[in-house]
Amino acid sequence: xxQGACLFRVTRDADMNVDEERDEDFIAAxxxxxxxxxxxxxxxxxxxxxxxxxxxLREMLSLSPAGHFHLxxxxxxxxxxxxxxxxxxxxxxxxxxxxxxxxxxxxxxxxWETLKNRDVLLHHPYETYTPxxxxxxxxxxxxxTIAIKMTLYRTSGDSxxxxxxxxxxxRGVQVTVLVELKARFDENANIGWAERLEKAGAIVVYGLAxxxxxxxxxxVVRKEKTGIFRYVHLGTGNYxxxxxxxxxxxxxxxxxxxxxxxxxxxxxxxxxYSSEPxxxxxxxxxxxxxxxxxxxxxxxxxxxxxGEEARIVAKMxxxxxxxxxxxxxxxxxxxxxxxxxxxxxxxxxxGVPGLSENIRVISIIDMFLEHT
Numbered sequence: 001x002x003q004g005a006c007l008f009r010v011t012r013d014a015d016m017n018v019d020e021e022r023d024e025d026f027i028a029a030x031x032x033x034x035x036x037x038x039x040x041x042x043x044x045x046x047x048x049x050x051x052x053x054x055x056x057l058r059e060m061l062s063l064s065p066a067g068h069f070h071l072x073x074x075x076x077x078x079x080x081x082x083x084x085x086x087x088x089x090x091x092x093x094x095x096x097x098x099x100x101x102x103x104x105x106x107x108x109x110x111x112w113e114t115l116k117n118r119d120v121l122l123h124h125p126y127e128t129y130t131p132x133x134x135x136x137x138x139x140x141x142x143x144x145t146i147a148i149k150m151t152l153y154r155t156s157g158d159s160x161x162x163x164x165x166x167x168x169x170x171r172g173v174q175v176t177v178l179v180e181l182k183a184r185f186d187e188n189a190n191i192g193w194a195e196r197l198e199k200a201g202a203i204v205v206y207g208l209a210x211x212x213x214x215x216x217x218x219x220v221v222r223k224e225k226t227g228i229f230r231y232v233h234l235g236t237g238n239y240x241x242x243x244x245x246x247x248x249x250x251x252x253x254x255x256x257x258x259x260x261x262x263x264x265x266x267x268x269x270x271x272x273y274s275s276e277p278x279x280x281x282x283x284x285x286x287x288x289x290x291x292x293x294x295x296x297x298x299x300x301x302x303x304x305x306x307g308e309e310a311r312i313v314a315k316m317x318x319x320x321x322x323x324x325x326x327x328x329x330x331x332x333x334x335x336x337x338x339x340x341x342x343x344x345x346x347x348x349x350x351g352v353p354g355l356s357e358n359i360r361v362i363s364i365i366d367m368f369l370e371h372t
Contacts, residue, residue: 006049012040099128129244140168147174175202230260247371
């Protein structure tokens with residue numbers, strides 16, 4: 001006999017524990033962990049309906065009352081998402097902006113000659129993502145290409161970028177791809193891409209032990225009439241043509257010697273050929289990014305202390321690092337004007353007299369996800 005009913009949703013612990021140095025077959029170990037995730041430890045229970053039944057369910061899951069949320073509204077707001085695309089309501093929608101062509105790189109321009117003459121800075125989705133796809137596809141099909149190196153963190157389901165890498169590997173180009181298998185909730189997709197790339201003949205590296213590789217970088221090496229030339233793309237966004245229309249990101253395409261040298265050292269470090277790289281223009285975590293950030297904050301603090309104009313404008317995903325927060329407080333107390341654009345978690349308290357009255361924090365919530 002049914003005594004009661006309720007709708008419920010269980011959130012389980014998604015953390016994974018893989019010993020990357022012990023497990024010889026990392027992919028097999030990851031697949032086992034992903035399978036076990038389905039029965040991970042419950043951390044939250046959301047319910048709607050009969051409270052007595054919901055409480056019994058909480059007890060069965062061994063959850064404390066603090067982990068139980070009994071809701072009056074719908075459990076899954078995502079179920080309403082399809083309403084956005086119902087026909088007949090275009091007059092209620094904000095039109096999506098059409099990405100503009102990159103001014104420095106027209107469709108019929110020779111991409112390699114253009115990059116020899118100048119850098120190209122792209123701001124997505126306001127500018128089209130096509131030049132990035134073009135760079136990979138043209139490199140993959142060009143007989144002059146010797147090697148392509150790339151990091152893959154998250155990519156689209158039918159990625160033209162990965163398809164181009166597979167083509168290049170199949171025709172003998174030295175393709176090296178770091179596929180980060182620990183990209184949360186994209187692990188299964190990345191395992192699939194890694195296996196396809198390996199089958200095509202690419203060298204696939206599965207990230208670093210202990211560290212997650214979050215850098216987004218690509219390098220193309222070409223043998224041209226006057227010598228060997230390197231070209232790089234460095235960006236804030238994943239190599240994902242789908243999210244490139246939804247996330248704000250910036251990407252730099254260049255053939256500058258200092259950028260290409262540092263990018264080579266970056267790939268050497270993350271593919272296991274060297275230890276801490278000594279970079280000249282780029283900064284790499286966890287080796288030097290925090291140190292360089294602190295140096296720049298302290299430089300502005302010293303300028304303010306000397307009576308010079310001092311300003312900090314920064315945009316970030318989150319601000320939780322205690323040492324950087326303390327450095328910003330100290331700079332504020334010296335009179336440095338600080339504007340922070342923080343998308344997510346921010347542990348700094350702005351506007352506190354005597355501590356942070358010179359700090360302003362905003363978070364942009366708009367049509368696009370702020371990812372730059």
